[in-house]
Amino acid sequence: MTASGPSASPGSLSTISTDSMVQITRNDDDERTGPRAPHMDQLLWSKSKVYVHPTAYARDNIPGFVALTKRDGLNPTYLLAWIPETLLDEKGRDEWEKFTKVEAKPAELDDDIVLVDLPSRGESYAFSVPLSSVYSLIVHPPSLSSWYGSIGINLIDGLNLSTLHFHDDESHSLTQGQTSYSWGGEDLLQRLRQYANLLRSSLQPTLFLVDPSRQDIETHSTLLFNDDSVDSILHTSSPVPPHRRPRPQSISLPASPDAERTRGHSRRNSILHQTFAPLAPASPSSQARSALLAGFSNITRATRHAAQNILSHPLAKPILPHLPDPVKSLVNANGEWSSWVEKGGVGEFESARIYLARWARIVAEEGERSRRKEAQTIPAESTSTEETSDLGVFELLRSTISSSQPPPKASREPQRPVDRRAWEKFFNKDNSGRPRVSFAEFRHEVFKRGLTPGLRRTAWPFLLGVVPWDVDAEERERIWAEKKAEYARLKGAWCGVPEVFNREDILDERHRIDVDCRRTDRTQPLFASVPEKRDMASSFSPNIQDIGAQPPSNEHVDTLAGILLTYNLYEKQLGYVQGMSDLCAPIYIETGADEALTFWCFVDVMERMKQNFLRDQSGMKKQLLTLQQLIAVMDPEIYRHLEKIDGLNLFFCFRWILIAFKREFAFDDVLKLWEVLWTDYYSNQFILFVALALIESHRDVILRYLVEFDEILKYCNELSGTIELDSTLAQAEVLFLSFAQLVADIDRRTEEHKHTRVQLRRRKSTAKDGTVVNAPATPSEVAALDKMQLPTISENLRELLKSGRDK
């Protein structure tokens, strides 16, 4: 930066105010002519809160106005100027108002002329230079790494002026929203184009040449500044290293029929950048846009919360001016978004990229929703492909490998869960308690429809196998009575037996269990109450020595802990592992605090999930490896991305799998999800398809924004509480079906290949003389076959196709 700083300038403020002049301090020949006569120029356009950043420290930033002025003469000269607020302060209120007035309403031909006197160059980085002396501009629109965006100015004489940073958020508040919704720098460029020819260099996309020479035009030739260039600049010019740059990958803006037609003009690569487009009020594309955006007002509560949280974040400030109004109305709406923040536990500081990714996700979701809504209102437009296009990726996938069959569809009908009446119809009317439908049919119904909350207590024991399905009521009673007695016996081994209860190793386990139960689902009514006058210790917790200061317990918390301790003695090899309380608590609640029933249901749940808690973590490793392989065949692009960012270990899915999404969904949704998983309807490891569905529904964001392993981790951890269950399950189902199809397809083709090879080898051809000779496959033919290498389906992957209890 060559503009002189305040320290380098001997000029004093008093000189300035008396002469309406600025002391020139630079060594420029053309300006060393001493104080010049004041020029009164017409102020054409101005923008407030444009900063000069003299040092890296924010405290040194200097706010000011950037302005375009016109100096009358034989040939009017147009000037580009920047003036610090401090200089305007010196000149008084009136001078300020000139600038803010013009900012609110830029001068048109017949307007009152606003005259100002601007310093040429010098004091506090102020400058005003004729456009004819500007050689080029370096344009950095707001990007993920720099919030404000900047424009650097190079002069023909080779000097450059202070880089201008557009703090649009502040500017916006200053002018009470009268400015346009585009980036301040873009406004300036648009305006400049009225007075000069701007050429964007094809060599360096951040470079804009001002009134370029013929020679420059040839070297830098490319189209003039147009609507899309900001986009392209964003993609190419950020100072972010290439691998960290957001990729110009399509998070396709939901296309309404209208938008489709005007695609060439208004389609942008990303919703994020789309907001930087100037809003042309009457153009056809903007009509499409407003139709689209009308959908924003119909958003669901859950997402509204998410949006509020994100948009009310301090980091969101620079973006706000660019948001469409319906979205903007969410900002600081009188909602309970603070509680949302609390739940997310993320609060005020997180990295800008992840934050942006979440924002982009929300906008994308809203767009999608409104697109679907539009599709509904225009039935003619909704073709059969419409439904499946919601499910995005695997269409892509299908087209590459498995194009022969129709795309699979989701079959669930969660809106009509199995209720008591439907349940009773599963059984004979003779009161024998014998079922009329098969266990498989029952599980299918649960998979498809789920259960009403009141029915869970009755149906879960069947589903989990605590009591058998294909027997009569009497037999069932007998079996249950046995189990109940067995539980009493198991519990009796420690309860009321101090030698066991206070044994060293049991004390350790009690401590672990106690600490966790006191922190598990305490918002659920059963666990929420805390009796008055309760000491920190409880009937369960180990003596006060060891528990430290934990939140108070209650009767149910203690019972839960007791169940876990009993399990600990029942299943000796595991020991208590964190996460078990998360799995047990919902069962306790749904069985209505029935201790024995909770225990046995929990035993069966753990039968399914024991592998997750093994000391050597082998079960978790195996599942994550399988998921990794699943991603590799189902979405190679995501796989490669994860590979590149060292994310293939899938740490970010660890918690999902370990406790079956307990922490990711709302409590009621967890129950719905679990009963679906317990049906083993499609696959005994359906949970991996749920995980895949989640990754897939965030794939664009992941590919585009999450370019470090820790970013993906943080992003996924914070999805908690924002995920819609039913659409995720629908996606998981379609993914499973696609996977099954894919495997069948690959197997079929592998067979075909084998066959072809054999035929090639045996191929005979008939020579001219009629004799038959051997004509083995040429090397190129073999190579062609090898090139069609089909993905191999590992044993782990084949296991995913196992369902039911056929272990």
Place this chain on the structure above:
Amino acid sequence: MGRVIILGDSGVGKTSLMNQYVNKRFSNQYKATIGADLHVLLTKEVMVNDRLVTMQLWDTAGQERFQSLGVAFYRGADCCVLVYDVNSSKSFETLDSWRDEFLIQASPHDPDNFPFVVLGNKVDVEENKRQVTQKRAMTWCQSKGNIPYFETSAKEAINVEQAFMEIAKNALQQEAEVELYADYPDPIKIDSESTQNYGCNC
């Protein structure tokens, strides 16, 4: 950017301390940190020597079983925070093994001078419940090379700001020193070695 890892027994208040520092809030609804939850990463700009920096705080699980995952994250740490509950002498007695484990797994260039900070948490609880005296804690800290020691309460926000200020300072100093080693592995990357450690065959 300073990378900080927080270790200590389950329930001593690691998650609560971080949330108090980062979000200025305490809630007794925090759940046990399990598995990959241990990587919850929060960044905060802190004023250190008048400079704005970013800190990454890695919350880990208290249970040993999940530590095999955490190990992958030990390596890039610039500062290690050891937390115990002043009302539980047991949680204090395990500090030794937390520290040793960290030094073995992270294998910093200069183990003797690697910055640790010790926090004795939950000092808001009645005095008669207290099990570890300040003197005992400070003696331990001195014997381990003068580790800075703070008594905190995540609940009442006592000393939290000050403690994390010290942590940030240490992390930044360490980071600056580490940068001198040109061949030092990029701390953000989970390198192949630690991936193997985790065993995902990736």
